[in-house]
Amino acid sequence: MEVILTQDVKKLGEKDDVVNVKPGYGRNYLIPQGQAILATESAKKVLAENIKQAQFKQEKIKKDAEATAAKLADVKLSIGAKAGETGKIFGAVNTIQVADALKKLGFDVDRRRITFDSDVKFVGEYKANLNLHKEVKIQVPFEVIAE
Structure with a gap:
């Protein structure tokens, strides 16, 4: 159909x-x-x-998305989360936190356009997939640090 x-x-x-x-x-x-x-x-x-x-x-x-992607190529985010002694964070880092971190840097990215390859439940480095446009996709590295 x-x-x-x-x-x-x-x-x-x-x-x-x-x-x-x-x-x-x-x-x-x-x-x-x-x-x-x-x-x-x-x-x-x-x-x-x-x-x-x-x-x-x-x-x-599309041109605006490509310009944003070019600016985001050098960006590395740092997201704070409460964590235990083993490095496991309480809860998980979600797309809202990544969108807020991007907004603080001056990038307005809708949280629904952000995805992760795996769950973010430990302190460490990860990559967020941003679908800025149908044809413009970029990965932004971010680090989860213990507060």
């Missing part, structure tokens, strides 16, 4: 992507939740026209 995504769906695609999904997933989840519409011929024509109009805007957003 072909559907057009009306918003970003994790592990499926970005907004305005035409994707193939199983009929039950599309009919029972994506369409009722408002995350997708059925990909009919008329809907595809409307989508093509909308993409043409939004292309200029997307190029500007």
Whole structure:
């Protein structure tokens, strides 16, 4: 079943992507939740026209994301967390803390665009994956230090 995504769906695609999904997933989840519409011929024509109009805007957003990625290439974050004697922190470092640390440095990155390869539960060095744009992804190293 072909559907057009009306918003970003994790592990499926970005907004305005035409994707193939199983009929039950599309009919029972994506369409009722408002995350997708059925990909009919008329809907595809409307989508093509909308993409043409939004292309200029997307190029500007992509250039801004590339500029931000270039500035972030040299950044190394330091995040403080309460930790025990063994180096295990109480709780875990999450994307909100990374987004706040980036905001303090002057970078406004949405926390939903930040992911980790593994759980951050110990003191040490890690990498955060930032999806600044559909085609612009960067890894930012950060260090978790005990407070």
